[in-house]
Amino acid sequence: MTAFSYHRPTTLPEAWRLLAAHPGAVLLAGGTDLLVRIRAREIRPPAVVSLRRIPVLAGATVERGGGLRIGAATPVADLLRHPAVVRRYPLLAQALRVMASPQIRNVATLGGNLCNASPCADTAPPLLAYEARVVLERARGRRELPLETFFLGPGETARRPGEILTAVRLPAPPPGARVLFHKQRRVHLDLALASVAVLLQFRGSTCRRARIAAGSVGPTPLRLREVERLIEGRVVTPELAAQAGALAARSVSPIDDLRATAAWRRTIVEVRLRRAILELAGLSPEGGAS
Amino acid sequence: MTARRYIGRAVPRPDAPDKAAGRALYIHDLARPGMLYGKVKFSEHAHARILRIDTSAAERVRGVRAVLTAWNTPELRFGFLRDNLALKRDKVRQFRDEVAAVAAVDPDAAAEAVERIRVEYEPLPGVFSPEEALREGAPLVHETDPQGRPRRDNRVPLRFHHESGDLAAAERASRYVVAGTFSTPRIQQSCMGTAGCIAEFDRRGHLTMWAKTQIPFLAQRDFARALADIGLGDRDVRVVVPTLGGGFGSGLDTHAYEYLAILLAWKTGRPVKIVYTREEEFACLSPRQCAVTRIAQGCDAEGRLTFRRVEVLQDNGAYTSWGATYPSVMMVPVTSLYKVPAVYFDAQLAYTNNTYCQAMRGYGNPEVNWAIESNLDDLARAAGIDPLELRLRNCNEPGEVTPMGLKVGTCGLRECLERTAARLGWRERRAARDGTAGAEPAKRRGIGLASLCHVGGSGRIYRSDASGVVLRLDDFGFVHVLYGGVEMGQGLHSVLTLAVAEALGVRPEKVVIGPTDTANCPWDVGTHASRGAFMACTTVLRAADALRRRIFDLARTVFPAEAEEALRRHRKRNPDDRPPEFDVAAAAARTGAFDLRDGVLFLRDAPPEPWLRLDLARFLRAVHFREGGEMLSAEAFVDPPTQLPDFERGFGNLSAAYAYGTQGAEVEVDLETGEVRVLRLVAVHDVGAVLNAQTLAGQMYGALAQGLGYALYEEVLSEGGRILNPDFRDYKLPTAHEMGMPIELEFVEPNEPAGPFGAKGVGEPGLVPTAPAIANAICDAVGVRLHDLPLRPERVLEALRKRGG
The missing domain is CATH 3.30.390.50 (CO dehydrogenase flavoprotein, C-terminal domain)
Incomplete structure (x- = not known):
């Protein structure tokens, strides 16, 4: 593994400051894709900024109007324990259950799976079916995109430098689906x-x-x-x-x-x-x- | 013989608690003071001339202690045909060829340095299949042989051939003949513990190697030869085997990385460790050879086999390992599975620019069994005979001498076939229908079976087929066992423990297995050919017998005095007790007076009085701590009655016993996707006799998992010599989920007279017939014959569409 500086901010503004201060820095959520690539020397980032200690990025909450907001750094295993996910978004739950292995599910996150932008990302098809939207935030500004327009190609997303995928928003599930x-x-x-x-x-x-x-x-x-x-x-x-x-x-x-x-x-x-x-x-x- | 106390029971393995708790020390866990980390620079071409190697940038990396190339080190030649070099000088012949090696103070520095080595190549055209390699004018993988004589073609100079009976007449006399071509892929042994070693020289130049090997003594010899090439010909080599995370044949050769560790340790004067990553293990360690088998078999109107013709072409890769001798084992099933009066067998190996291959569990048997047992079902279909009936009509018999000269002792094949068929409900189901409906309309179910025979009483592929054991008794009644064979996860130590307990007459808790170390253990040819348990028990029986005789001999003088003392103590403690009168001295003087059981020495016809039962530890101390005292130990070295066959004629009794078995499968095939689900597996094996029921079941479950992987999932994919799936992401092993179907194991126990406790070797047979059993079930379900492993859904679907259209 090549050397890199490692940062663990506890707020989003701190994370943005670190991203600005370390050109070429990459974001780490679960690390199940990123660390594999660093170890294989496919990428050699000078700095890694962890999103794992930022409370606002973790957990899922039911929104007014019946939708669900999922913090981008929420581990898959946590989602599978979340009653709203399991009961109201069973299609997503079905996909999460067959994603990787139990050990990976304990650390891999929803946002990481989407930002990795693999055509085979297990969470993507169900989220597309639920017409999910992604929330991208940077130091000055916030935008929301339909997930469908977030993916541009293998490994490529609409996320711009300095932006952090903070949340995935699902509209209220169609009743009786x-x-x-x-x-x-x-x-x-x-x-x-x-x-x-x-x-x-x-x-x-x-x-x-x-x-x-x-x-x-x-x-x-x-x-x-x-x-x-x-x-x-x-x-x-x-x-x-x-x-x-x-x-x-x-x-x-x-x-x-x-x-x-x-x-x-x-x-x-x-x-x-x-x-x-x-x-x-x-x-x-x-x-x-x- | 008295009833057995330990052999045959289901007993947990002695190595299990430490392994389960993460306490066992694998090569990955070991470190030596001052140790450096070695790393190998591999070729970037399948076939190329090396023009220049620039190591200057690598040498400047902080922490690097040595950078080796063929230009600054002695030439170390190794391999079964000595056609491989530790460091390549003139050209590379495969992607994984070692062109340089680095030692550094930490793994990162070593990796950094390897990346900074620049090699200039002149690419050469390569050959990537044996057919291509054997074509006239094909580029030569080796221009010269190891002696420097020019080579004309890419044939590996090893010949395996057999002919028996009048083949031409037999073919003419056949009522039915079916031919086919079957292929098997390269697969990886997939040991959970990757390969690695530590090489360390002391100040006198003696070498200690901690090596992940199945052949400590042949490796010792290989390494000694390397030392001679370095100029240390008179130094000692000691090979120590740490806990192994699997072997499966990958430890039957010495490897370039081991020679590189030796060179780096010699150059730096420090211990050097090289451990492969998973990706290196996949890309740079040798897999099982792939093979193409052309087969024809015939039978008469009654279904009696008339002949079998088998021609095998194997991709050797760029260099030659012991694995090149697979055909020596292929001959066993080709000549001797079922009664065949006329047999033709020929095997050809070709050098290619693919990764070179090596041994793996089954050693050639699964490759040809796939062809024989698939083709046999086709023959049955052509002759209109039930496949089970065809096999029963040609079933091997006890006492038979086969066309290869194999002397079959016990043979439980008929029972294996019958019991497998009974469990599958064969006769009812095959009579009733032609493939049954599955759970859904697009699915069809079917059943199939296949059998095997394999060496079951060691197998002589070397000048010696021996193993030895030392049993040493200490003052506390423990038996210390020194055995040169290797526990690699298969359960050798469990069997050693039970065998010592049973044969000597001690409790298993009193048996302590020492580390496998050439400095202490008797010579052993290696843990291969399913010989581990067979030879361990054979040697233990002999050594234990010698020990018992010595113990009973000494007991004649020591026992009466000890008993008298015990009686005095007994009386003191129990003044009112009136022990029966018994003349100990007279009883002890009689021949065969003594017995030893569960660590207690006693006179056979004495009353069951506690003072007449002498604890072994107490007895041993009495023997030790006296004038002229002695410590007891015994050594046995056994070279079994096996023959090194003449492989060019294909004749010789390779093994002292032969193992048989039948496996059955029920499958469900999805007609629209080609997916195959195995719903049930049945494995009935003639094991001679059960040694440890738990270990045996473990061997079988593990083998069935490998058999299932071979059948359905596993394949090392390559293109132009480059391995495309060097990781578990894309090299798929069956998981617990795929092994979740009901698995029925049953053992036939004919009590083999040549086997210790009646047992035969069982290490390999469990994975041999799994693939053809599954393929035969697929054929039963949907009527298509598949010829190429693995049975990927695409292949099945393609075959279904071809049949449909």
Whole structure:
């Protein structure tokens, strides 16, 4: 590991001062991505500013209007113990439960997972489905963006130098929504080879609202709006579910890599989305393709 | 024979508490005063000429004590064919080739210095598959052999061949013949403890190596040879083995990093430690060889096997390790699994610019078993015979001499097959249907099985196949055991403990296993070939027998006096007691009078009086503290009745016993995604006899996990010789979750006469037939035959689509 100066501010203004004073400084939340990269000598930051002692960045609170504000440096394991997350945002909880290992979940944070901007970030698809917004703050100024516009590419976000992602805000969950997160893995402890997050609201057998997102099948986590539009306002049938799966497979842009082929990733999106829609609609999955 | 007190029971391992508590000392935990940290500079090309190495910037890094290249050190040549050099001089032949080494006062300085070494290369065209390597005019990996004679091609000069029976006639006489080509990948041993060593010279030039090895004595010889090359030919080499975090065959060779630690320690006069990171372990330590096996098998109308033809092509990588002798073990199943009257076997190894490979658990057997047992199911299908029936009709029998000349003693294969089939509900299920529906319509379930045979009574692949043990009794009744074999997590020490307790007649708590150290332990060829428990128990039985005879001999004079003294004390304490009259002296004089059990020495036909039962510790002190006193110890050195086969003819009785087993799997295949879920595993193994039921179960569960990983997940991926997944992020082992299915273990115990306590070796068999059992179950479920491991979902799906379209 290369040497760096290490700073542990307890307030945001202190953190901003440190960032300004140490050009090239990086922010540390859980460190589960950052420290791996430093140890591998992929990056050599001169200074590391820890966000772990800033109280305002930790914890989740229910906001007026029924939404949830999650401090960016809240560890994943804490979120899984938070009643509002588990009861009101089950799609997020499903994703958090299959993220990494228990040890990693104890330190890895929600904000860190988003700022790392990996296309396979497990928290991204459910947050996209909930139409979450991110709060970015700097010494003078604060802005809020839809999460969808936060991701620019692999490892790239809209966060500007000097800005700290302070919170993730989720609107009040759609009442009565049925949700399903599927993470395709090689073995239990794995990065997502492909993932789909599905949130459907029904009136009878008609889908009133669909929010669908996918991970690991494009340069960023993707919201699949075309698929949402296909389903919304229609009675869910096996045919519709199959169409949705096929459309999703066409909408994504996965790559071949050593974890999986692009073609297989498309297949997974198609099959898993179809099955998820059927399951949420209370229909039994239909027979196989072959 | 009297009932056994310890052997066969389920007993916790003696090393478990320290390991569980983090107290065991692995190489990573060890430090020596003044120790430096070594680090290796590896090649950045798969094949290139080294033009220049500039180490000046590295030498200027604060804390650096030495920077070595081939230009400032003696040449150290090593490897099974001595085709490898500790530091490469003229060219690099693989990405992990060692071009320089650094020693510094801390690991960061060493890493910093390695980064500052500049090497200029002239890239050369490389060969990255054995097929490519053997093509006419292919670039040569080695232009010359170790003696400097020019080489014409990339063939590794090792020949493994076998022919028996009239193959041409047998092929003609076959009613059904099925051929296929099967491949297995490179996989990593994935030891939890990465590789490492400490080298330290004393002021007289004697070397001590703390080495992560399975072959302390062959390593000692290798290191002594290196010292001779340095000019320290008459110095002593001592190899000490710390606690090992797994071996799985990765410790069967000496490695370049060990020679580099020696060179750095010699150059600096300080102890030097080199420990690989996980990424270095993946990228720079040798994995299991990959193999392509072409097979054809035939049978007659009744399903009797007529012939088996097997040709193996292996990617050796750039240098040659012991692992290159896999075909010596492949011959065992190829010639001897099921009765086959005519066999053809040929193995060819090619040098390539890929990472060089080495031994791993199973040693060639899983590679060919994958082909034999998959192909056998295809043959059964072609002949319209149930795969279980086909195997039973050709089942090996006790007492059989196989085409390779293996002398089968006991053989429980038939029972293994029958019991596996019974547990799977084979006959009912296979009769009923052709693949059953899974839990969901897009899923199908199936069952399959596969068997194995393997060496089970050591295996002679070296001039000696010996092991030795020293049992030394102290004044307190403890037995100190010095054994040259290696506990690497498999449970050797548990078996040693039970064997000593059983054979000598002491309680297991009184058995203390000493460290594995060439300075104290008797010579041992190594812990390989599933021979650890077999040889440990064999040597212990012999040494314990000698000790017991000496104890009973001494007891004739010592016991009566001690008993008299004990009686006097007894009377003093119990004045009203009237002990029965018993003539101790007369009883003691009779031959076979004494017995020793649980640390108590007694006369067999004496009444059960406390004063006639002599505590072993008390007896030992009486023997020791007297005029002409003595301390008791015994040594046994056993070279088992195994033959070093003639591998070019493929003939010889490699082992003193043979282990058999059958595994069954039930799987569910997702027709739309190609995913395979193993719902159930059954493993029924002929183990001769159970030694420690707990350790045995541990061996089997661990092996099944490796078998499952081999079948479904594991593969070292490479491109142009560069390893693409040198970490657990992208090299996937099965986790506890993947092993969560019901696993049924059962053991067949025919009591092998050649085996100690009737036991056979069981270290490797558990992972051999897992993959074909799973693949056969997949074939049962969805009707497709898969030829290439691992059975990734993409491959399964592709096969399903090919069949469908």
